[in-house]
């Protein structure tokens with residue numbers, strides 16, 4: 193029987209975490225507020241909710257956002273009833289002058305810099321790309337319905353301690369996704385509500401426009417609602433009264449970045465929204481503390497991090513959060529968290545794909561030598577076409593101690609049967625475009641340790657799942673015997 197996990201919180205963080213964990217675990221969610229509720233004690237129904245990457249130098253946070261983007265991107269294309277939709281984005285700044293802090297220029301489709309002469313007043317830099325927005329009143333119930341179908345149990349109750357969640361869910365392991373509640377449940381005084389005020393405006397305006405820096409202004413189309421959300425403001429006021437002066441200030445700022453698209457708007461006709469973001473000085477916290485995994489502090493970016501946070505929570509639960517494992521001196525020399533399956537080469541490869549795997553299962557015995565057999569082509573349409581025809585992608589992750597320093601991606605060269613033993617290396621953004629789709633699954637295959645220098649190579653095989661084709665290739669990996677590579681004593 194699957195291990196049980198209890199999740200405290202049914203906001204976007206708790207729901208996304210349940211979505212990821214419920215494939216492997218028996219999940220119970222305990223929360224005071226559930227999808228469909230419109231109280232002010234939780235943030236999720238009140239969000240804009242746009243996916244625009246947050247500027248941060250922290251690689252782990254960037255990775256969480258990237259993972260999240262790929263999830264929502266696939267959802268927007270596969271199931272519009274989720275309320276997630278693709279929109280063109282224009283993003284302006286007034287504190288930066290170039291793209292040196294824009295880490296997401298390879299993540300977001302159609303990324304380009306706006307020529308300086310085309311910038312509106314009071315902006316110093318601007319970019320365009322394709323982004324996403326979601327309608328929380330569609331997405332939250334959509335997630336709840338999917339979770340119920342996956343066997344997740346929802347229990348509505350207000351709780352006072354994590355032990356209470358443990359008693360209710362009978363789960364040893366608890367995920368704390370309680371938003372502002374984490375001030376109590378994690379004893380974290382750096383958590384506090386951050387007030388937001390927005391306006392819902394009926395309009396056919398259908399694109400995302402944002403300004404960041406000394407001011408925070410946005411227009412976010414609300415899928416299937418016939419309107420947009422306009423904001424914004426961040427403040428530490430704790431009352432829920434609508435600030436009337438703020439409405440005309442928001443409108444003036446919005447007009448400045450939309451070339452007066454709303455110049456005739458009467459703000460007394462809009463629907464006012466006040467909500468409280470779960471803020472935390474120091475930013476989000478996704479961390480394991482004994483049998484509690486904390487996932488809170490996402491403030492104004494809960495949707496942007498949600499599925500990335502969920503993946504990270506799963507890593508921390510399963511101990512493959514290398515950071516958690518390797519930073520702990522007691523486990524530094526223990527068995528690596530995912531290592532090493534025996535590889536069985538094919539006896540009788542026939543298709544290109546089978547030949548590719550045949551070579552791959554041979555080469556993978558020494559993962560660090562693998563790039564020697566790869567040819568790097570410039571990103572091109574040709575590779576994109578090949579990729580559409582391939583059934584497997586190989587990901588080689590390079591770790592230095594606890595930190596992942598790079599991921600490289602390869603696929604068997606289509607004419608592999610010519611015995612050239614070559615693989616094509618492709619840029620990560622091409623993988624982003626192609627992999628995070630329902631019809632791919634991932635196997636963690638093997639890792640390799642360079643003695644003495646705390647260098648890891650982890651290999652993952654991503655396989656396209658085709659229900660009509662018998663996946664005998666997967667049998668090439670027998671997941672039984674584990675070897676124990678050990679780091680040298682330092």
Ligand SMILES: Cc1cc2nc3c(=O)[nH]c(=O)nc-3n(C[C@H](O)[C@H](O)[C@H](O)COP(=O)(O)OP(=O)(O)OC[C@H]3O[C@@H](n4cnc5c(N)ncnc54)[C@H](O)[C@@H]3O)c2cc1C
Pocket residue numbers: 200201202203204205206222223224225226233234235236237238239240241242243349350351352369370371372373387388389390466467468469470487488489490491492493494495496497
């Ligand atoms: C005006 C506004 C605009 C926003 N715009 C965006 C945007 O464009 N993009 C974006 O990504 N984010 C946006 N956000 C932020 C986003 O809404 C939050 O980051 C996100 O909803 C936080 O989700 P969460 O699940 O962590 O917390 P919450 O949604 O607050 O959920 C907390 C959960 O914990 C439960 N809980 C707490 N205490 C208890 C208790 N004692 N007992 C039982 N259950 C408890 C609650 O009932 C709830 O289920 C915006 C927010 C506001 C207010």
